[in-house]
Amino acid sequence: MDHPLISITVCMRDAEEWIDDCIESLVLQTYRPLEIIAVDDGSADSGLSILERWSGEHNGIPVRVFSQNPMGLSAGRNLAVEKSKGEWVAITDIDCRPDPYWISEMFSVSDGLGDEEVWAVTGRTIFEKGETKISKLRSDSIARKYSGRPRLASLANGPCSMFKRAALDQVGGFNPEWYHAEDMEVSLQIIQAGGVIIHTPDAIVNHIAESSKSVFLRKRSRDARAHVRIRRKFGKHGVRKPNGVIHLHDFVSDAERVVWLFPIALLGLSFSMFSLLTFQSPIRNGVILVSIIWVFLIVKRGNEFLWSIALWHGAILGLSDIILGRNGHRKLVKREDQS
Known part of the structure; x- marks a missing residue:
């Protein structure tokens, strides 16, 4: 299998305490050829200056840094895609620490089986348990989500996925107007267009513990708010493929x-x-x-x-x-x- 260039993209805002650990985990990826595109979305802290220290080549991997006014995650992802050069574009989050084999494991299944037209591959996110009841609740909830997940997925999760550039171009990228769940919208549009999303549990991304109760509740409210939009646009149970078959949602929340x-x-x-x-x-x-x-x-x-x-x-x-x-x-x- 030929190894094309893969671009890892990561966006951040006011995340100075997480930058070094995240970027270090990205430059330790085993896959080659690889590039890293980092976008600062109008941080008010020292995040951009910390990020710019990583600009250059590390372990043979070029790291390029860009910044924009605060426009949101979708706009940041779109800028990263625009500046990237890879045939595949991977996305992760600044509060994540991908395993060194994350990209390699996703690429190893990217050809699919038979005549599958693979447009995206998604891995498995593991939340650290942390020290609080909330962080343990979140960790256990995410683990249950992934435990029974099928090979053919309906969601390429934001922290641990990669997309064919051509697929992102075809569906129009990430919609900046969407309040949240931009990864789910793109995923469902891919399935609507006839593409396949492959899930591999061996492509692991570690997520820092979600320890704050207020942050946890704010994110769950945001999830529910986005879920209203998802159901309104794509239907209650899943998304219709070109052949008329409904692809059911497989990543159901607790x-x-x-x-x-x-x-x-x-x-x-x-x-x-x-x-x-x-x-x-x-x-x-x-x-x-x-x-x-x-x-x-x-x-x-x-x-x-x-x-x-x-x-x-x-x-x-x-x-x-x-x-x-x-x-x-x-x-x-x-x-x-x-x-």
Whole structure:
């Protein structure tokens, strides 16, 4: 198999503490020929100056650094693709540390089987467990996602994937208008166009622990907000291929397991309040006991309960995006031009 040039692209904003470890892991990749394109998306910290120290050649791998005004991850990825020269374009995130064989493992399966037209290859992201309950929850959740993932995937994940340049050109690259989940949009467009995404669990990318509860909840809200857009544009269960077959989503979140905790808690609280105001003893005493047990169960699953609230918050924001026609949504109701 001929070895074409592969470009690794990484974008960052205000990530000074992660840059050195990330770029070092990229210049330790075993695959050749390789180039690294790094884009700073308008950092306010010293990230750009740290990144520029890596500009040049390391281990025979050229590293080129570019910067732009803060325009978002999709715009940064597009700039990186534009500046790159590889036949394949890999993407990762600045808070990731790819295994040295990451690119080699993805390239080893890039020919596919039979007449498969492989347009993208995705690996496996492993979140460090960290020291907090939230970081362990996140690590376990991601591990469950990958554990049963099939070879033919529906998502080329942002931290650990590579795309054929021609495929990115055909689908128009990453949409800067999309609020989040730009990797999922491109992936589903690839499948719509007849391309195949291969998943290989041997192409490993290590992700730093997601230890902050506020960051975790903010990201889960953002995921839910983007999910509204994905479902609206591509359908509820999957994406239709050119032959009419639906390719089902294979990277399903644990959100389905926790999303109903918040509404169930509200329902239980409402029933308890109604019962306390309506019924007399001893029924009232029973209701009080049930309410205490109910509160105990919620507290015991506190992080998952907050996760559920974040999902509903994101869903509400997603619905508002539809109404207002923002963040990649077409307007729900278009006003006719006034003549």
